[in-house]
Amino acid sequence: MAKILAIDDEPDILSLIERTLQKDSHLVTTALSPDNIEPKTLNHYDLILLDVMMPGTDGFAFCQKVRDSVDCPILFLTAKTMESDVTVGFGLGADDYIKKPFSTGELRARVNAHLRRESREKRHVLHVSGLEFNLAAKEVTVDGQKIPLTKIEYGICEYLAQNHGQVFTKEQIYDAVCGYNAEGDSFTVAVHIKNIRAKFAVYKMAPISTAWGIGYKWD
Structure with missing residues (x-):
């Protein structure tokens, strides 16, 4: 569909x-x-x-x-x-x-x-919100410049970007990126997103928004 x-x-x-x-x-x-x-x-x-x-x-x-x-x-x-x-x-x-x-x-x-x-x-390259995701290399670039994301930060961005417009809870994002059996806390997703936003802000971009009381989405 x-x-x-x-x-x-x-x-x-x-x-x-x-x-x-x-x-x-x-x-x-x-x-x-x-x-x-x-x-x-x-x-x-x-x-x-x-x-x-x-x-x-x-x-x-x-x-x-x-x-x-x-x-x-x-x-x-x-x-x-x-x-x-x-x-x-x-x-x-x-x-x-x-x-x-x-x-x-x-x-x-x-x-x-x-x-x-x-x-x-889109199995290889995803273009969304003025960004290019190289799905094989696990890299995000804007105007040819690579954004320095950690592995988990990239995973969060790719997951949200591939489902842009859809809201996900912190738990759903954590499970999708880290796996159901990962040892950790879904609340760390908020910390990672704070860091992601700071890195995108350098390029005057803010692709991740908060759905208050629910979670996050890629605009």
């Missing part, structure tokens, strides 16, 4: 997308315009379907605005078929085009193909 955001000014198109992708158990959020969408919420999605021709902010302008901070695939929905428009879209960071009118079979196939590719890529 993937979380998908579909933005189109045609309610019938949004309804078709929602019904179609729910057949593959995807959770679809729809919006008639990008103007009221908070950019920081976009990293909660695994894929974005974005109409090009919309009143107000069009798809090209919205993609250009958010592409540097959004890691998931962006697929344009468009009736524009001129080669120059396709070139513009890819230049702004689009991953693919789906031309209207499209069949439900094509929509499902293209969306699921991008989700599978994204899953394969």
Whole structure:
């Protein structure tokens, strides 16, 4: 199951997308315009379907605005078929085009193909919140600079980043990073996160937030 955001000014198109992708158990959020969408919420999605021709902010302008901070695939929905428009879209960071009118079979196939590719890529490299996680080397970099994390600090960051937007308790984080049989105290997670925040603050970044009374999440 993937979380998908579909933005189109045609309610019938949004309804078709929602019904179609729910057949593959995807959770679809729809919006008639990008103007009221908070950019920081976009990293909660695994894929974005974005109409090009919309009143107000069009798809090209919205993609250009958010592409540097959004890691998931962006697929344009468009009736524009001129080669120059396709070139513009890819230049702004689009991953693919789906031309209207499209069949439900094509929509499902293209969306699921991008989700599978994204899953394969994240076994090696994860891009989230302006950071690059090298999953093999167990390193985090920002603008090419390695952040000096300890093994446990890295483990906490990777676990939260791979599940960004989801809240975890200290106990869940400790068990995931250190193992169920580890000898230690889950309360040390708070200390590690304090140290992680201090290291990210050097780069003016604060990707881990506190859900008071519950735990922590990666924004």
